[in-house]
Amino acid sequence: MNYGIVTRVLGSLLIVEAVLMLPSYLIAVSNQGPDRMPFLITILLTAIIGGLMTRRKTVQSSIGAKEGLAIVALGWVFASIMGALPLHLTGVTNNYIDAFFEIVSGFTTTGATILKEIERLPQGILFWRSFTHWIGGMGILVFTLALMPALGIGGFQIFKAESPGPMAGKIAPRLRDTAKILYITYVTITLAEVILLSIGGMGVYESFIHTFGTVGTGGFSNRNGSIGDFDSTYIHMVIGFFMVASGVNFSLYYSFFRGKSTELFKDEEFRLYIKIIVIATLAIAIDLWMVSYHNVGYSLRDSFFQVASIITTTGYSTADFDLWPTFSKGILLILMFVGASAGSTGGGMKVIRILVMMKLVKREVGKLYHPRAVIPVKINNKVISNETVARINSFLALYLLLFLFSTLLVSFEQVDLITAASAVAATLGNIGPGLELVGPEQNYAFFSWPIKLWLSFLMLLGRLELFTIIALIAPKNWRIDV
Amino acid sequence: MNYGIVTRVLGSLLIVEAVLMLPSYLIAVSNQGPDRMPFLITILLTAIIGGLMTRRKTVQSSIGAKEGLAIVALGWVFASIMGALPLHLTGVTNNYIDAFFEIVSGFTTTGATILKEIERLPQGILFWRSFTHWIGGMGILVFTLALMPALGIGGFQIFKAESPGPMAGKIAPRLRDTAKILYITYVTITLAEVILLSIGGMGVYESFIHTFGTVGTGGFSNRNGSIGDFDSTYIHMVIGFFMVASGVNFSLYYSFFRGKSTELFKDEEFRLYIKIIVIATLAIAIDLWMVSYHNVGYSLRDSFFQVASIITTTGYSTADFDLWPTFSKGILLILMFVGASAGSTGGGMKVIRILVMMKLVKREVGKLYHPRAVIPVKINNKVISNETVARINSFLALYLLLFLFSTLLVSFEQVDLITAASAVAATLGNIGPGLELVGPEQNYAFFSWPIKLWLSFLMLLGRLELFTIIALIAPKNWRIDV
Numbered sequence: 001m002n003y004g005i006v007t008r009v010l011g012s013l014l015i016v017e018a019v020l021m022l023p024s025y026l027i028a029v030s031n032q033g034p035d036r037m038p039f040l041i042t043i044l045l046t047a048i049i050g051g052l053m054t055r056r057k058t059v060q061s062s063i064g065a066k067e068g069l070a071i072v073a074l075g076w077v078f079a080s081i082m083g084a085l086p087l088h089l090t091g092v093t094n095n096y097i098d099a100f101f102e103i104v105s106g107f108t109t110t111g112a113t114i115l116k117e118i119e120r121l122p123q124g125i126l127f128w129r130s131f132t133h134w135i136g137g138m139g140i141l142v143f144t145l146a147l148m149p150a151l152g153i154g155g156f157q158i159f160k161a162e163s164p165g166p167m168a169g170k171i172a173p174r175l176r177d178t179a180k181i182l183y184i185t186y187v188t189i190t191l192a193e194v195i196l197l198s199i200g201g202m203g204v205y206e207s208f209i210h211t212f213g214t215v216g217t218g219g220f221s222n223r224n225g226s227i228g229d230f231d232s233t234y235i236h237m238v239i240g241f242f243m244v245a246s247g248v249n250f251s252l253y254y255s256f257f258r259g260k261s262t263e264l265f266k267d268e269e270f271r272l273y274i275k276i277i278v279i280a281t282l283a284i285a286i287d288l289w290m291v292s293y294h295n296v297g298y299s300l301r302d303s304f305f306q307v308a309s310i311i312t313t314t315g316y317s318t319a320d321f322d323l324w325p326t327f328s329k330g331i332l333l334i335l336m337f338v339g340a341s342a343g344s345t346g347g348g349m350k351v352i353r354i355l356v357m358m359k360l361v362k363r364e365v366g367k368l369y370h371p372r373a374v375i376p377v378k379i380n381n382k383v384i385s386n387e388t389v390a391r392i393n394s395f396l397a398l399y400l401l402l403f404l405f406s407t408l409l410v411s412f413e414q415v416d417l418i419t420a421a422s423a424v425a426a427t428l429g430n431i432g433p434g435l436e437l438v439g440p441e442q443n444y445a446f447f448s449w450p451i452k453l454w455l456s457f458l459m460l461l462g463r464l465e466l467f468t469i470i471a472l473i474a475p476k477n478w479r480i481d482v
Numbered sequence: 483m484n485y486g487i488v489t490r491v492l493g494s495l496l497i498v499e500a501v502l503m504l505p506s507y508l509i510a511v512s513n514q515g516p517d518r519m520p521f522l523i524t525i526l527l528t529a530i531i532g533g534l535m536t537r538r539k540t541v542q543s544s545i546g547a548k549e550g551l552a553i554v555a556l557g558w559v560f561a562s563i564m565g566a567l568p569l570h571l572t573g574v575t576n577n578y579i580d581a582f583f584e585i586v587s588g589f590t591t592t593g594a595t596i597l598k599e600i601e602r603l604p605q606g607i608l609f610w611r612s613f614t615h616w617i618g619g620m621g622i623l624v625f626t627l628a629l630m631p632a633l634g635i636g637g638f639q640i641f642k643a644e645s646p647g648p649m650a651g652k653i654a655p656r657l658r659d660t661a662k663i664l665y666i667t668y669v670t671i672t673l674a675e676v677i678l679l680s681i682g683g684m685g686v687y688e689s690f691i692h693t694f695g696t697v698g699t700g701g702f703s704n705r706n707g708s709i710g711d712f713d714s715t716y717i718h719m720v721i722g723f724f725m726v727a728s729g730v731n732f733s734l735y736y737s738f739f740r741g742k743s744t745e746l747f748k749d750e751e752f753r754l755y756i757k758i759i760v761i762a763t764l765a766i767a768i769d770l771w772m773v774s775y776h777n778v779g780y781s782l783r784d785s786f787f788q789v790a791s792i793i794t795t796t797g798y799s800t801a802d803f804d805l806w807p808t809f810s811k812g813i814l815l816i817l818m819f820v821g822a823s824a825g826s827t828g829g830g831m832k833v834i835r836i837l838v839m840m841k842l843v844k845r846e847v848g849k850l851y852h853p854r855a856v857i858p859v860k861i862n863n864k865v866i867s868n869e870t871v872a873r874i875n876s877f878l879a880l881y882l883l884l885f886l887f888s889t890l891l892v893s894f895e896q897v898d899l900i901t902a903a904s905a906v907a908a909t910l911g912n913i914g915p916g917l918e919l920v921g922p923e924q925n926y927a928f929f930s931w932p933i934k935l936w937l938s939f940l941m942l943l944g945r946l947e948l949f950t951i952i953a954l955i956a957p958k959n960w961r962i963d964v
Contacts, residue, residue, distance in 0.1 A: 065850065065851065065853055066851060069850060325893075325896070326893040326896065326897065326898060326899055326902065327890060327893045327894055329893075329899060330889055330890045330893045330899060330902070331890060333899070334886050334890075357875070357876075357879040358879075358883075360872060360875060360876045360879065361876045361879055361880045361883070363872075363876070364872065364873055364876035364877075364880075364949065365949065365952055365953055365956045367873075368547065368551060368949055368953040369547065369548060369953070371547055386868055389872070389875075390842060390845075390846065390871070391846055391849075393839070393842060393871075393875045394839075394842045394843045394845070394846035395846075396879070397839040397840075397842065397843050397878070398843045398846075400882075401840075401843070404816050407812055408809060408812045408813060408816070411807075411808040411809045411811075411812045412809055414807070414808065415808065416808060417808055417811060417812060417815070417900055418899060418900065420808065420812070467846065467847065467850055470847055471847055471850040471851070474847045
């Protein structure tokens, strides 16, 4: 392991984080809030530590597979450790672990909260909390890569480890350009939503807060009642639309804006993603309409919003879906696992992995009739290598294993199985709210601190798609006996 | 498709079934029960239909992949349709679908029941119900193969489709000998348990009933309170031991009795199976001891019995585990999916598949450090082919897909999610009791008839390991586009 380069990149990351805290500090200053000093202290501390780390000398500066994994895993942990300081120093959380949980939930775009009475909190803190969604959505290291040309060498290892999905691909030949294109798209979408929300009557500050929560598929709000507080179908629909849009592979937008719109509409993952949203929305709407709402319009509106929110793993709510009929809750629970598209800001298992598995199953049935046939699995007319298939299978198996093991762990808190299972699904999938005791009107404050730490760990695992973190903590012999 | 040979084999199967109903008929006669005529009518009808079917002429008698699948899938359905008749004709069920559910539950060794007040039912009926466990455990077609040498040609396709596990292997060069060896082992274990239970004070009739339920890993009892009715640690331990023994790959016993005991103890699936039982037993015992029982001995006894019962998918109970703490219930729910070993009479996903998946995950972690390494997955020092790995992956994916889809379907009955999910897990995994409304002290009678039919379908899917049944009903284009 080249410790020198790892330290230097992590240092750059901290400097970037310090700069990214400035807007929150300015908001705190302009409001004369109690969070001014905490932000100032954190920014200085983060910048100084970062500065010292970047001075570390290295013989060579290439980043290999090992270094890439270490940089991404440690980078996210370091950013969260420093990012939690303002919350702790302002005293909005009871202890540092609560602050850590909240900011990990922010960076990983989960949106699970331990804060109550959010509306009373300082505006700088609320802005920072939501801004972490925006930073984490596209990836804090991808951002660092876009800014620092020096990291270009071997930076692909970092990009691969941070980008969601089984097959990270560069859009442009140079990685720095890929990162830039992604961030330009991201900023464009962000500004579009801010403008549309402001037009709908939401204040600029709140428009930014909810846009960060939407495009990062995070779900933090500055309102106790989440989006349900805004009694406007227009606002529900704008946020619903941008949630769906943020769950699409961003590289497809690049093709789309360059005039290759067929690439978007022919993309198999995109098609399945839209199909799932349409079918789930209709199924839940019919269930709501027949069992509880007895009104087609409201059923469709709330159903669409919640389906969009859960499949993209955002976690906003306009209704307490924990009170919905079992069938509707069951669909939402399944969508928690499905997740959004690869290369989007959303979490979960990702639609592409489900698609590959479905094709594998179909192939196996075909093989029953023609046992000796060799049938490749194709996505968008490209053959998926056996290696990729094996990686996807392992991912899904590990995801389920972690889900089951963690559910058992959480059930030690003497909560019911649905609470335990949905708390794990909602953190591992970076969604936010679950069902029962962690439902949309509840929060995660009541868990003991070891469980809060474990759930924070699950959020990081989910955001970095398991293997990056697992590789760092796996027993040594797993590496040697290859 | 060679319809001639399919019809002939199915005819032989029905004749075998008619013969296998004779003991139940004799018990009905000796008790002068109301079930005498129903058995006589069913036996004659089944024998006549079977006889007519065997007279069908065929040009050639080879059984290919297609014919093997059709014979096994249809064979199990036909055997259940005829086997349900005595229950319906005696009037112990309200309608024919209930009778069908009960006998499918018997043949598939599930043990889920729609009958209440079991102790009042005629003894012939109770014997037949339990005997179907014994027949279904090792496979009714394997039995037919052992008896009918003419089916030897291509019979391996039948054997493969009926034997549980991803890698069916012959013990002896000739298939007929393999079937015979399996059945001799099965009969030996059966007699051993009957003798041990009789010594423990259980009557001979009840010893047979519970032995059928144990060695077939079925779970039907003639008592309302299942094994909990017998207040004898000796009986609990004997049944517990034989449940565990029946969840072991039977071909390992053959090696063991031929003096190759190391093969048993070195078998990776056997080792993991025993490890899971030990760890789960200890974990639940500690939970029970601390939270509810406050007695080490009872905690261990009930924990071991229930773990053995659930992992082998038997479904007997000595305590109402639905009242146990969440952690213990969570472990049992996971064991429902794990299941027993391949080549045993147990259901579920099978330990070997979990083992292969764990090795795949481990390999993937290793590959993070050595991206270009080619690392084969080995079980018992033998490389598992990519084809087998793909088949296992597809199996697990399809299993989960079916589980999720069926849970949604069952949730239409307006039951809670735990009831819906555990009812599906318990039927698809051939276990029997689930949690909440289908817990060990409850039963399946309250479901509507379409759901009962769907659950019967799941039991058959689970017993025949999905693909055999799926192949018959899959859309035609799945077969053509290979």
